């Protein structure tokens with residue numbers, strides 16, 4: 001047995017022990033789980049090629065030809081809105097000599113390869129290929145981009161490389177009663193950003209999952225708005241997601257129901273739900289806005305981060321100066337992101353240090369324990 005292999009097996013044993021321990025005795029994962037190449041390869045095989053990956057919001061795909069790209073486990077993909085209003089996903093790689101076709105997001109009438117102009121309909125069929133008339137046996141119309149599973153759930157676009165994965169709504173059924181009171185499918189996206197951060201994806205996921213750091217790392221922004229004792233967790237552990245709920249105090253600039261919100265009642269008007277849908281779709285769902293991220297590891301030490309923000313429709317409708325409001329709001333969340341970037345890049349440096357070790361968890365890090373249980377199961381630890 002190679003030593004790399006025995007090291008990853010030892011790490012999997014360690015995380016299965018943490019998963020099996022009660023929350024009161026749970027510890028953070030060992031540092032090498034974030035830096036070990038073998039663990040990274042296992043994650044790609046057993047998690048990212050097998051799961052639903054959220055790539056963004058469905059309201060970015062409302063017109064035929066609207067598209068959104070992402071890369072799942074080295075596979076460039078594109079989700080594209082069809083003439084019948086459905087959304088389909090395809091491998092975003094040309095059938096000629098494998099050029100990546102589309103990038104970013106936008107709208108197109110056809111997909112034209114930037115290399116030699118092979119041209120595809122938005123339904124993935126090849127409809128044109130210049131100069132191929134002398135190539136024996138070639139008929140453009142025999143070819144189409146490979147199609148992937150694509151589903152919309154509550155306004156989110158999910159794509160999977162696994163043709164046999166269960167439908168998103170089956171996996172998230174128990175989350176629906178928790179989030180449906182907000183009607184998040186109606187929230188209107190106002191910003192998206194893509195970044196690459198120098199950290200391991202699991203450190204960023206764990207950072208998102210705990211509000212223990214909010215009063216400290218975010219004291220200049222959202223940190224002052226949380227009575228931490230009001231943090232709540234699900235009664236039982238779920239296989240495909242976890243979440244916490246928290247309340248905002250009445251001074252919060254963001255996170256309280258708008259006066260014209262007539263669906264949320266009582267405490268729910270100041271309560272947010274913060275789900276993590278395994279492996280990498282996370283969002284803060286507040287009465288007035290939502291804020292999300294979805295991730296894809298780029299090796300052990302970098303992660304592609306896609307952020308987005310959306311507003312409840314009554315918030316947008318009630319704005320006197322939408323441009324100024326959006327500028328302020330996006331600027332505010334940029335600051336929150338910078339605060340998170342500082343800590344998640346810092347803990348990655350810490351995780352690489354030879355004297356580091358994972359310490360005990362607080363009650364507020366319950367979701368991290370849920371995540372360790374999920375990882376241990378998914379990686380076969």
Ligand code: FES
Nearest residue numbers: 094096097113116
């Ligand atoms: S690689 Fe796309 S047309 Fe040649």
Ligand SMILES: [Fe+2]
Nearest residue numbers: 207208218340
């Ligand atoms: Fe944070």
